[in-house]
Amino acid sequence: MALAEPKLDATEARLAGLTLPEGGCLAPARTEALARLRAMGLPQRRDEYWKFTRPDTLIQPGAIPAPVFANDEGPVFDAIDRLRIVFVDGVFDPAASDDLRLEGVEIDRIADICGRDIHWARDIYGVLEARGQTPVPRPLAALNTAYAGDGLAIRVTGKPARPISLIYIHKSETSDALLHHVIRVEPGAEATILENGPAAARFNKVTEIDIADGGTLHHVRAQGRDHQRRAATHMFTRLGTESVYKSFTLTVNGVMTRNEQVVELTGDDAVAHVAGACVGDGDFHHDDTVFITHGALNCESRQVFKKVLRNGAVGVFQGKILVKPGAQKTDGYQISQALLLDGDSQFLAKPELEIYADDVACSHGSTSGAIDEDGLFYLRSRGVPEQEATDLLTLAFLAEALDEIEDKTLSEDLLARLTGWLSRRR
Amino acid sequence: MLEIKNLHVKLEEENKQILKGVDLTVEPGKVHAIMGPNGSGKSTLSYVLAGRGGYEVTEGSVTLDGVDLLDMEPEARAAAGLFLAFQYPVEIPGVGNMTFLRTAVNAQRKARGEEEISAADFLKLVRERAKALKIDADMLKRPVNVGFSGGEKKRNEILQMAMLEPKMCILDETDSGLDVDAMKLVADGVNALRSEGRGFLVITHYQRLLDHIKPDVVHIMAAGRIIKTGGPELALEVETNGYADILNEVA
Numbered sequence: 001m002a003l004a005e006p007k008l009d010a011t012e013a014r015l016a017g018l019t020l021p022e023g024g025c026l027a028p029a030r031t032e033a034l035a036r037l038r039a040m041g042l043p044q045r046r047d048e049y050w051k052f053t054r055p056d057t058l059i060q061p062g063a064i065p066a067p068v069f070a071n072d073e074g075p076v077f078d079a080i081d082r083l084r085i086v087f088v089d090g091v092f093d094p095a096a097s098d099d100l101r102l103e104g105v106e107i108d109r110i111a112d113i114c115g116r117d118i119h120w121a122r123d124i125y126g127v128l129e130a131r132g133q134t135p136v137p138r139p140l141a142a143l144n145t146a147y148a149g150d151g152l153a154i155r156v157t158g159k160p161a162r163p164i165s166l167i168y169i170h171k172s173e174t175s176d177a178l179l180h181h182v183i184r185v186e187p188g189a190e191a192t193i194l195e196n197g198p199a200a201a202r203f204n205k206v207t208e209i210d211i212a213d214g215g216t217l218h219h220v221r222a223q224g225r226d227h228q229r230r231a232a233t234h235m236f237t238r239l240g241t242e243s244v245y246k247s248f249t250l251t252v253n254g255v256m257t258r259n260e261q262v263v264e265l266t267g268d269d270a271v272a273h274v275a276g277a278c279v280g281d282g283d284f285h286h287d288d289t290v291f292i293t294h295g296a297l298n299c300e301s302r303q304v305f306k307k308v309l310r311n312g313a314v315g316v317f318q319g320k321i322l323v324k325p326g327a328q329k330t331d332g333y334q335i336s337q338a339l340l341l342d343g344d345s346q347f348l349a350k351p352e353l354e355i356y357a358d359d360v361a362c363s364h365g366s367t368s369g370a371i372d373e374d375g376l377f378y379l380r381s382r383g384v385p386e387q388e389a390t391d392l393l394t395l396a397f398l399a400e401a402l403d404e405i406e407d408k409t410l411s412e413d414l415l416a417r418l419t420g421w422l423s424r425r426r
Numbered sequence: 427m428l429e430i431k432n433l434h435v436k437l438e439e440e441n442k443q444i445l446k447g448v449d450l451t452v453e454p455g456k457v458h459a460i461m462g463p464n465g466s467g468k469s470t471l472s473y474v475l476a477g478r479g480g481y482e483v484t485e486g487s488v489t490l491d492g493v494d495l496l497d498m499e500p501e502a503r504a505a506a507g508l509f510l511a512f513q514y515p516v517e518i519p520g521v522g523n524m525t526f527l528r529t530a531v532n533a534q535r536k537a538r539g540e541e542e543i544s545a546a547d548f549l550k551l552v553r554e555r556a557k558a559l560k561i562d563a564d565m566l567k568r569p570v571n572v573g574f575s576g577g578e579k580k581r582n583e584i585l586q587m588a589m590l591e592p593k594m595c596i597l598d599e600t601d602s603g604l605d606v607d608a609m610k611l612v613a614d615g616v617n618a619l620r621s622e623g624r625g626f627l628v629i630t631h632y633q634r635l636l637d638h639i640k641p642d643v644v645h646i647m648a649a650g651r652i653i654k655t656g657g658p659e660l661a662l663e664v665e666t667n668g669y670a671d672i673l674n675e676v677a
């Protein structure tokens with residue numbers, strides 16, 4: 001079917017400014033992704049999947065300039081012992097990074113993987129993304145597969161002693177970065193991936209994750225606090241038998257964020273948790289879009305999202321649980337909650353369940369409300385000033401989402417920072 | 427110490443007058459009790475004193491040591507030494523009881539220009555005062571009042587009072603929902619705080635709390651007014667005859 005003209009024009013306008021990286025072994029994957037993209041076209045305002053989030057600034061040919069945030073404290077995870085891998089405006093910076101050798105994991109740049117005969121990453125690059133294009137198209141991800149110039153191939157073979165920490169530094173006010181990572185967790189292996197930083201003025205990132213039987217991947221991310229930065233990220237995760245995926249994202253500031261999580265439970269007894277917390281003040285639009293497919297027996301999925309919004313900030317949650325025929329004993333849970341600190345802010349939620357098996361337990365809930373006046377008065381009556389009391393209640397609200405992080409040193413690090421960020425306002 | 431003069435209060439949202447001219451003065455070192463039938467305005471009085479929203483003072487004044495309370499934010503009233511033990515203590519999910527206590531103590535100190543209490547000193551103090559109220563470590567760790575029994579909530583109020591050492595303590599039906607043992611704990615907690623400089627306003631529906639916390643003055647409140655004031659014997663009169671006689675007598 002031919003694309004409508006405005007969509008076609010918008011897509012071609014964006015593509016005109018991009019060049020396909022020298023392909024090497026990934027060339028076929030890139031060409032196929034480009035064909036996929038041309039068939040679906042970039043998202044437009046009237047697309048159902050973009051009903052709550054305007055895609056314009058994410059698809060226009062260049063990035064809208066974003067000043068670099070003047071950070072007056074050490075970056076997130078600074079105190080954590082980790083393997084540091086630095087990207088500046090979307091480009092790997094070896095000088096600023098640690099030596100990539102770490103026991104239990106193999107890390108390559110995607111640009112380098114074609115030097116080897118048959119690299120495992122070739123079986124994943126663009127493959128999980130392509131699987132995630134049905135039933136809902138995700139054109140920004142296809143764009144990324146085609147054009148991403150940098151990224152890592154991470155193969156977890158054992159249990160590395162330290163988390164692998166991807167640090168995204170934003171330096172140029174007009175940077176428009178496309179990064180693409182592929183991660184393979186081998187049977188029984190286990191690792192933690194950390195991500196933090198704004199990355200660029202505009203950031204398009206895709207991560208494809210393949211977790212083999214009995215593998216475990218923890219993912220904790222703190223997106224950068226640059227007020228004007230924009231990000232569209234996709235994580236495509238496929239889980240094998242008895243494997244575990246736990247992902248948490250904290251977003252404070254950023255004018256536009258769309259985080260998509262596409263999770264496919266393909267082996268029995270697998271567990272997938274995706275969670276997030278965000279704090280938005282003023283010109284802030286934050287969209288969590290999650291699609292979890294249960295395709296095997298006795299799997300568990302859990303979604304927990306909390307948003308604090310003030311001064312006209314907008315929060316979006318689109319979350320779907322799809323239980324395929326035969327995926328019996330599915331346990332699916334989903335909750336999205338917004339704390340609206342004033343009447344100008346908005347929370348738009350679209351929770352969905354689609355179930356084709358009869359022996360399942362799925363529940364979803366969505367709430368949005370103001371700060372609890374009784375709690376606020378109680379705290380104030382004990383001498384806690386209104387602002388501090390509000391922050392305390394706000395933090396308590398967010399803490400339930402941060403609780404989803406299994407490693408308490410990580411959740412406490414984030415909680416401590418949040419305390420400071422809330423009290424300092426913008 | 428606490429001086430309430432001709433206090434008239436209506437609801438902000440509706441045209442409903444609740445307090446219709448309350449006059450009451452609590453002197454330092456004294457315990458005043460307010461008794462009265464349900465719906466007479468006792469809790470409203472305590473809320474207005476503590477600064478809760480939703481009420482409008484249409485006439486009258488309230489001062490604490492000569493300072494106008496009604497103009498102050500709730501937190502400023504607390505820092506000035508006013509404390510209200512709530513009839514219905516509020517549950518605050520996600521905020522640990524200990525964090526809550528320390529935040530409150532330090533906020534008041536800060537407001538008064540004093541130094542924050544050290545973590546070690548604070549811990550020692552809480553443990554000691556919690557023990558006297560039979561509040562265990564688990565209750566200190568749990569979120570404020572969440573999952574607490576009625577009696578635990580009331581004891582938790584008294585713990586807060588003991589930690590904050592206010593000069594004017596208002597207790598709103600702290601005895602309701604308590605069994606005899608718990609009431610004794612609460613009364614002991616209050617009595618331990620009695621001192622020359624401290625005033626108490628004890629609101630209660632029943633006389634039995636006043637067996638343990640001996641009042642100096644007893645007021646009877648009905649329909650938004652203090653209709654009778656007397657000594658401890660007034661509480662006993664209510665206990666034996668109920669409110670009907672007094673209400674008739676005044677009417």
Ligand SMILES: Nc1ncnc2c1ncn2[C@@H]1O[C@H](COP(=O)(O)OP(=O)(O)O)[C@@H](O)[C@H]1O
Pocket residue numbers: 437444462463464465466467468469470471480
């Ligand atoms: N927020 C409110 N909305 C409606 N009515 C109220 C409110 N607060 C108090 N009242 C009414 O005011 C009267 C006094 O209530 P209250 O102060 O709780 O009495 P007491 O504590 O003596 O039982 C009652 O009739 C009660 O229904």
Ligand SMILES: [Mg+2]
Pocket residue numbers: 468469470513599
């Ligand atoms: Mg009452």
